[in-house]
Amino acid sequence: MAGRASLIAIALILAALFGVAFANSSSPGDFGITLLSGLFQGMLLFLVASGLSIVFGLMDVLNLAQGSYFMVGAYVAYDAQHAGGVIDLTSVLPDPNLRFIGAVLAAIAVGALLGYLLERGLLRPLYSRPIFQLVLTFGVSLVALELVKFIWTTTPYSWTELFGVRESFFELFGQRFSTYRLFVVGMGIALIVAIGLLLQRSRIGIIIRAGVEDREMVQALGINVRAVFTLVFTLGCAIAAFGGAVAAPFLGASTTLGNIFLLQAIAVVVLGGMGSYSGTAVGSVLVGLAIAVAQDTAIGTAFAALPSITPMLLLVLVLLVRPSGLFGKS
Amino acid sequence: MSSILEVRDIHTFIGQFHILEGVSVSVTTGGITVLLGRNGAGKTTTLRSIIGLTPPARGSIHFDGKPIQGRQSHNIAQLGIGYVPEHRAIFRSLSVRENLQLAERRSGDFARKADFIFDLFPDLKRLIELPGGNLSGGQQQMLAVARALVPENRLLLIDEPSEGLAPVIIEQLIAAIQRLSSQVSVLLVEQNFRVASKLAQSYVIIDEGHSVAAGAMADLVQDKALIQRYLGVA
Numbered sequence A: 001m002a003g004r005a006s007l008i009a010i011a012l013i014l015a016a017l018f019g020v021a022f023a024n025s026s027s028p029g030d031f032g033i034t035l036l037s038g039l040f041q042g043m044l045l046f047l048v049a050s051g052l053s054i055v056f057g058l059m060d061v062l063n064l065a066q067g068s069y070f071m072v073g074a075y076v077a078y079d080a081q082h083a084g085g086v087i088d089l090t091s092v093l094p095d096p097n098l099r100f101i102g103a104v105l106a107a108i109a110v111g112a113l114l115g116y117l118l119e120r121g122l123l124r125p126l127y128s129r130p131i132f133q134l135v136l137t138f139g140v141s142l143v144a145l146e147l148v149k150f151i152w153t154t155t156p157y158s159w160t161e162l163f164g165v166r167e168s169f170f171e172l173f174g175q176r177f178s179t180y181r182l183f184v185v186g187m188g189i190a191l192i193v194a195i196g197l198l199l200q201r202s203r204i205g206i207i208i209r210a211g212v213e214d215r216e217m218v219q220a221l222g223i224n225v226r227a228v229f230t231l232v233f234t235l236g237c238a239i240a241a242f243g244g245a246v247a248a249p250f251l252g253a254s255t256t257l258g259n260i261f262l263l264q265a266i267a268v269v270v271l272g273g274m275g276s277y278s279g280t281a282v283g284s285v286l287v288g289l290a291i292a293v294a295q296d297t298a299i300g301t302a303f304a305a306l307p308s309i310t311p312m313l314l315l316v317l318v319l320l321v322r323p324s325g326l327f328g329k330s
Numbered sequence B: 001m002s003s004i005l006e007v008r009d010i011h012t013f014i015g016q017f018h019i020l021e022g023v024s025v026s027v028t029t030g031g032i033t034v035l036l037g038r039n040g041a042g043k044t045t046t047l048r049s050i051i052g053l054t055p056p057a058r059g060s061i062h063f064d065g066k067p068i069q070g071r072q073s074h075n076i077a078q079l080g081i082g083y084v085p086e087h088r089a090i091f092r093s094l095s096v097r098e099n100l101q102l103a104e105r106r107s108g109d110f111a112r113k114a115d116f117i118f119d120l121f122p123d124l125k126r127l128i129e130l131p132g133g134n135l136s137g138g139q140q141q142m143l144a145v146a147r148a149l150v151p152e153n154r155l156l157l158i159d160e161p162s163e164g165l166a167p168v169i170i171e172q173l174i175a176a177i178q179r180l181s182s183q184v185s186v187l188l189v190e191q192n193f194r195v196a197s198k199l200a201q202s203y204v205i206i207d208e209g210h211s212v213a214a215g216a217m218a219d220l221v222q223d224k225a226l227i228q229r230y231l232g233v234a
């Protein structure tokens, strides 16, 4: 659990971010836009980072292909939503809103399937060799990238299909806010709570937390830890693909998504404290907000790179104060 | 007398190290057998070989007449073997209740056994919601033993339960193990010779990865030369 020093650090970071955001904005509405954008990015980050963090805690595997699942999710959702492409759902689901649900489900299914194959087919023989796994998952991310280029070419797709939720806005303080972003933020928060409850309350959650401490002993109690590994890994990949799918209407689908989100998610996991679920949730929100504030600050200045280096800056700052991360065990 | 566990001439490697070079152990159904031997003799590795955490490369292990060597740990445990590792390896971040629930093999195991467990270890009842890491050493050891009693186990492998505990706690543990041995067979590793001789009916001595002597505890107690030679206690 987080000690007092961590809570103070979190409060200071939030205060600093809000301070800068407030100084940047001309109106409460402006401030609100930055806040919503930050939460939106934070939730997308959480969807990549949660799998990364839980898998690392339980299995000691840093899955460098986690970002690829996000990218593949974005492509599958894009493809399924728009006419043409590999999956064409336009005739089956002519209503674009329903089709989007179909597209997200397709992305989740592909993510889960690819995650299952990676764990069962490639990772499983290498559980006693952490370095090999690192190299392997890195290799898989390269292969995934080439496959995506082969199937969908290197040209980035921007989302053109208009559907209800994606296009609707609501007004507050004289500003127009995207309902879709709010919707993703709401879903992200629901997922944070749901996964948290699963970890705290369910039998599988008890097994996961016990496995983080001592895998051998869990096994010696008669529990098939390998099967739990497969389940957790598959779920982690499915959630990352889900993240890519819900991000696509805003970010489109492009080959750079994987690496961008992998790096940011690694920053989140280390900053939150390796293997701590609460740390990952809090870290995602902090990094998401920091990126949004940096984007706002960088507009019209020479510091165009500020948003992309912000996660690492924040990470360094936190590690200077808490070397094991915000919620990490020292 | 029938034996619930028959370990015959097992050889176990850890990495490239040949740790067990021929260990045989027999546990009588309904009895307590103690594994004796100096530090580093291979007692823990013997227990870990039986439960499948360090699977033996050669030799055979029969539980209830059926061969179990080569199976995965969780399959071996599910046959009805409970493992209580050394150093009180309970889950520190899990509550006492969660530690016990985790050990269930069928849902409702804990509820069925709760009365028996709390009768044996009354302390655990009031500590039930505390994280395992907050318990004292003795309480953690009791939790580790209790955990092995949640499912229907027919054999318990208990590794140095008295290590580092105060005498009064050791007495409690002895009493508990004595009581539960009316329901399950036990293979016990115990350095404290007084505790071992109080509890066990038979013994096996392990020395440098070999089982070198075995027999009735009552005979060993008389055999000062054997004790001196392998255990270094008089």
Ligand SMILES: Nc1ncnc2c1ncn2[C@@H]1O[C@H](COP(=O)(O)OP(=O)(O)O)[C@@H](O)[C@H]1O
Residues within 6 Å of the ligand: B014, B015, B017, B019, B037, B038, B039, B040, B041, B042, B043, B044, B045, B046
């Ligand atoms: N992981 C390991 N790697 C190398 N050697 C080990 C390992 N575990 C145990 N050993 C060695 O195996 C021998 C037996 O250890 P162990 O079974 O723990 O002994 P005991 O329980 O009788 O004290 C010791 O010499 C120990 O150093």
Ligand SMILES: [Mg+2]
Residues within 6 Å of the ligand: B043, B044, B045, B086
């Ligand atoms: Mg030992």
